Amino acid sequence: MIPAIETFELTKRYGAHQALHGLDLDVTPGAVFGLIGPNGAGKTTTLRILLDIIRPTSGTARILGTTPGEGGPALRRRIGYVPGELRLEGRLRGRQLLRHLAEISGPVPPGTIDRLADRLGVNLDRPVRALSKGNKQKLGLIQAFMHHPELLVLDEPTSGLDPLVQRTFLEMVREARDAGQTVLLSSHVLSEIQQTADEVAVLSGGRIVAQGRVDSLRLSSVRHVRAGVDGTSLALLRGDLEKLPGLSDIAVTGDEGGGIARLGAKVEGDIDPFVKLLARHRVVDLTVEEPDLEESVLQLYGSGSVEEATHV
Amino acid sequence: MSRILPVFRRSLGDSWRSLLGWSLGVAAALLLYLPLFPSIGGNGEMQQIIDSLPPELVKTLGYEQIASGPGYVQSTFYGLIGFLLLVIAAVSWGSSAIAGAEESGQLELTLAHGVSRTQVALESALSVIVRLAWLGLLAAAIVVMLIEPAELAIDPPDAVGTSAALVGLAALAGGFALLVGAVTGRRILAIGAGAGIAVLAYVGNAIANQVTDAQWLRAVSPYSWAYRDQPLTDGTDWAGLVLLWGVSTVLVVLATIALRRRDVIG
Numbered sequence: 001m002i003p004a005i006e007t008f009e010l011t012k013r014y015g016a017h018q019a020l021h022g023l024d025l026d027v028t029p030g031a032v033f034g035l036i037g038p039n040g041a042g043k044t045t046t047l048r049i050l051l052d053i054i055r056p057t058s059g060t061a062r063i064l065g066t067t068p069g070e071g072g073p074a075l076r077r078r079i080g081y082v083p084g085e086l087r088l089e090g091r092l093r094g095r096q097l098l099r100h101l102a103e104i105s106g107p108v109p110p111g112t113i114d115r116l117a118d119r120l121g122v123n124l125d126r127p128v129r130a131l132s133k134g135n136k137q138k139l140g141l142i143q144a145f146m147h148h149p150e151l152l153v154l155d156e157p158t159s160g161l162d163p164l165v166q167r168t169f170l171e172m173v174r175e176a177r178d179a180g181q182t183v184l185l186s187s188h189v190l191s192e193i194q195q196t197a198d199e200v201a202v203l204s205g206g207r208i209v210a211q212g213r214v215d216s217l218r219l220s221s222v223r224h225v226r227a228g229v230d231g232t233s234l235a236l237l238r239g240d241l242e243k244l245p246g247l248s249d250i251a252v253t254g255d256e257g258g259g260i261a262r263l264g265a266k267v268e269g270d271i272d273p274f275v276k277l278l279a280r281h282r283v284v285d286l287t288v289e290e291p292d293l294e295e296s297v298l299q300l301y302g303s304g305s306v307e308e309a310t311h312v
Numbered sequence: 313m314s315r316i317l318p319v320f321r322r323s324l325g326d327s328w329r330s331l332l333g334w335s336l337g338v339a340a341a342l343l344l345y346l347p348l349f350p351s352i353g354g355n356g357e358m359q360q361i362i363d364s365l366p367p368e369l370v371k372t373l374g375y376e377q378i379a380s381g382p383g384y385v386q387s388t389f390y391g392l393i394g395f396l397l398l399v400i401a402a403v404s405w406g407s408s409a410i411a412g413a414e415e416s417g418q419l420e421l422t423l424a425h426g427v428s429r430t431q432v433a434l435e436s437a438l439s440v441i442v443r444l445a446w447l448g449l450l451a452a453a454i455v456v457m458l459i460e461p462a463e464l465a466i467d468p469p470d471a472v473g474t475s476a477a478l479v480g481l482a483a484l485a486g487g488f489a490l491l492v493g494a495v496t497g498r499r500i501l502a503i504g505a506g507a508g509i510a511v512l513a514y515v516g517n518a519i520a521n522q523v524t525d526a527q528w529l530r531a532v533s534p535y536s537w538a539y540r541d542q543p544l545t546d547g548t549d550w551a552g553l554v555l556l557w558g559v560s561t562v563l564v565v566l567a568t569i570a571l572r573r574r575d576v577i578g
Contacts, residue, residue: 051424054575077426087417090326100325103318104425143421 002065004029004151004182005050010059012045012206019045020206022059027184027199032177034197034214035186041203043186044084047155050184051081064151077106080144084155084186088136094124098143106147116142119172120165133160145172152176152183158192170196223271224289226264229281234261237281241265244273260284319422319432323439327405331443334401338447341393342454346462349384371521374539381464382544385455385471390478391539394451395514398478402444402486403506409436410571411493411502419576433494433568440486441560448479466544473548477538480556484534485510487563494567497577509534534559 005027012020020042027033035043048054049061052068061068066075088097095113102108117124122131122138131139137160144152152173158166173183173196187193193200194214202210202217210217229237238252246268254261267274271288278286315321324331352358359379362370370376374391377383410433413419422432452475456468489506493499516533517540519526530536537556541549 048420053420053423054577073426073428073431076424079424081424083417083420083424085417086421089416089418091329092326096325100318100322101421101425103315104422104427106426 001029003027003062004031004064005033005184006062007046007049008060010046010049010061011057012042012049012054013057018206020056023203023206023208025201025208027182029182030177030180031198032173032183032185032196034193034200035184035203036188036190036193036200037186037203038188042206043188043203044155045206046203047081047084047153047184047186050153051076051079077147078150080105080147080149080152080154082137082140082144082154082157086136086140088128088131088139090129091127094122094126094128094131094139097128097139098124098146101143102146105143106149108146109148112146112148113142116145120168134162134165137161138165141169141172145176148179148181150181152181152185154183154185156186156188158187158189166192223267224264225267225271225274226262226285226287226289227278228260228262228284228286229278230260230284232261232281237261237263240277244277246270247274317435317438319427319435320439320442323409323436324442327439327443330401330404331446334397334443334447335450337397338394338451339454341397342389342451342458345388345393346385346455346458346464348462349381350463352384368522372518374518374521377542377545380545381459381462382466382470382542385464385466386474386539386542386544389451389455390474390544394478395481395510395535398444398447398482399485399507399510401447402440402482403489403503403510405440405443406486406489406506407493407499407502409440409490409493410567411497411499414493414497414576415499423576429572430568433490433571434564437487437490437564437567440490441483444479444482444486447482448475451475451478467547470544470547473553474539474543476553477543477549477556480553480560481510481513481534481538483560484556484563485513487560487567491563491567491570494570495574497574 003026005025007023007025010020010023010025011018023042023046025046035046037043045054049056050063050068052072055069063071063075064078068075092100094117098113102113113124117138120138120141122135122142128136128139137157141157144154158169161169170192173185176183183196185193185197197214199212200214200217201208234252234254234256238250241247241250241252241263247265248268249264249266251264252261253263265274356379362375362378373387375387378387410419413422413436419432423429452472455464455466455471455475458464459466459468459471485506488509489502492505493502496502513533513535516529517535520529520533520536530540534556537552541552543549543552
C-alpha cells in the first residue's frame with residue numbers, strides 16, 4: 001500500500017536557522033497520525049511543505065503518491081488544510097468565504113457547509129473579521145472538511161476552540177477515519193493526540209525523537225497531581241506517598257493536629273497506585289493536570305537527540 | 313465545481329467598495345476642473361497669468377498649453393490629479409494583490425487549495441488592471457461628455473487614447489508594486505517601490521521639460537512615454553502605449569515567476 005504521506009530526509013533551512021533536520025515520516029492511509037511537539041519544533045514547517053506553500057531545502061515529500069510540486073492544484077483538491085495561524089480578515093461573510101474556497105477545492109456536496117456550521121455552532125452570515133478567534137477556527141475546520149478530502153492536514157486545529165467544540169472536532173476526526181480519510185494532526189496538546197491518533201511522531205528541534213503507536217510511547221507518564229484529603233496525619237500520608245514508585249516532588253502541607261492535608265506530587269508512569277492510596281482516605285478535592293508535553297517528551301527522550309529516539 | 317477565474321472574482325468582490333471610492337474621486341476631479349475651462353483657460357486671462365510666471369516653472373508644471381482645451385485637460389487632469397489618483401490606486405491595489413494577501417494570511421489559505429501560483433498571480437494582476445481600466449474608461453467618458461459644455465475642443469478618440477496612456481502609466485506603477493510584493497512578500501516595500509517609480513517618472517519628465525541636456529530622461533521616464541507627444545492634442549501615441557503596456561506586462565510576468573519560486577511565509 002502506498003503511504004498517504006512519506007517524507008525522506010526532509011530538511012528546511014531559513015537562513016542560519018535550521019527548522020528541520022532530515023525528517024522521515026510515514027503515514028499509513030486511513031490512519032489518524034499525530035504530530036506532536038513543543039512550539040518551534042518544526043510542525044508547521046513540515047505541514048506547509050506538504051501543501052507546497054514552502055519548499056524543502058533538501059529531501060523529498062510524497063503525498064498520495066506524488067510530490068507537492070508535481071501534484072500541484074489537482075493534488076491540493078484532494079487535501080483539506082487548516083493553517084497553523086489561521087487569520088481571516090475582510091468584510092466577506094463566512095458563507096461567501098466558504099463558497100469561494102469551495103470553488104477552488106474538491107467538489108463540495110450540497111448542504112455540507114451548513115451542516116458543518118450547525119454542528120460546530122458558527123454563524124455564517126457575519127463578516128469574518130467580526131468573528132472571535134474560535135469562530136474563525138471553526139470556518140477553518142469547515143473549509144478543510146467540506147469536500148471530504150482523502151487527506152486532512154490539520155495544524156493545531158483546536159486552538160481557540162472551547163472544550164465542547166473540541167469534542168465535536170474529535171468526533172469529526174474519528175468519523176473521517178471511519179470514512180477512510182487519512183488525517184495528519186499536529187498539536188502541542190497531548191490529550192488531543194491520545195484521544196484520536198493511531199500513530200504519533202514526536203518532533204523536537206526539527207527532528208523526530210520518537211515515533212510509533214500512541215499506546216507504545218510512554219507519553220502520558222508525567223502528571224502533576226494535587227489533592228486534599230481528610231482524616232490522616234501529615235507524617236503518615238507523607239510516608240505512604242514516599243513508598244509509592246514513580247512519585248517525586250512530593251509536598252504535603254496542612255495542620256499536624258488533623259484537618260485537611262494538602263498534597264502535591266509529580267507522578268511518573270502508572271497513576272493507579274496513587275489513586276488507590278488516595279482512596280483509603282476521604283478525598284475532598286483532586287486535580288490531575290494535563291501531562292506537560294515538554295516534560296513528557298524531553299525528559300523521556302532526551303533533548304532531541306536522534307540516538308535516543310525510540311522507534312517502535 | 314471550479315468556475316472560471318475564482319481568484320479574480322474574489323478579488324473584485326473584496327474591492328468594489330474601494331473601486332467605488334476611487335471612481336467618485338476621478339469623477340469629482342473631472343467635474344470640478346473641466347467645467348471651469350471656459351471662464352479660466354478660454355478667455356485669454358489664463359494665458360496672461362502663465363506668461364507672467366517664470367518659464368521654468370511653467371515648463372516644470374507642463375502648463376505651456378493650458379490656454380487650449382486639450383492643454384487644460386492634460387495639465388489639470390491627465391498630467392496631475394488623474395495621474396495622482398490612478399497611480400495611488402494602482403500602487404495600493406498592486407501591493408495588496410500578493411504582498412498584502414500574504415501578510416494577512418489569505419495567500420497561504422488560497423494556495424493550499426486547488427489553484428496554482430501562476431493562476432493566483434495572473435488573476436490578481438488582471439483584477440488590478442480591470443479596476444484601473446474601469447477608472448480610465450470612466451475618465452474618458454466624463455471628458456467626452458464635457459467636450460461640448462466645457463468648450464474643450466477635444467477629439468473624442470483622443471480622450472480615449474490619452475486615458476489608455478494614463479491607465480498604462482498607472483498599471484506600470486502598480487505592476488512594479490506587484491513585482492516587489494511578489495519578490496519580498498512585504499506590502500510596505502511594494503508600496504515604496506510603486507510610489508517611487510511613479511515619482512521618478514514624474515520628476516524625470518519635469519527635468520527634461522526645462523533642461524535641454526536632460527532630454528534623454530524622456531526616453532526612460534514612463535510619464536514621458538505616456539504624454540510627450542501630447543496625445544490629447546495630436547492624437548493617440550501608439551508607440552508610447554505599446555511601451556507602457558509592454559513594460560507593465562513584463563512586470564506582471566516577472567511577478568508571476570517570482571511568486572512561483574518563493575516560499576510563502578506570511
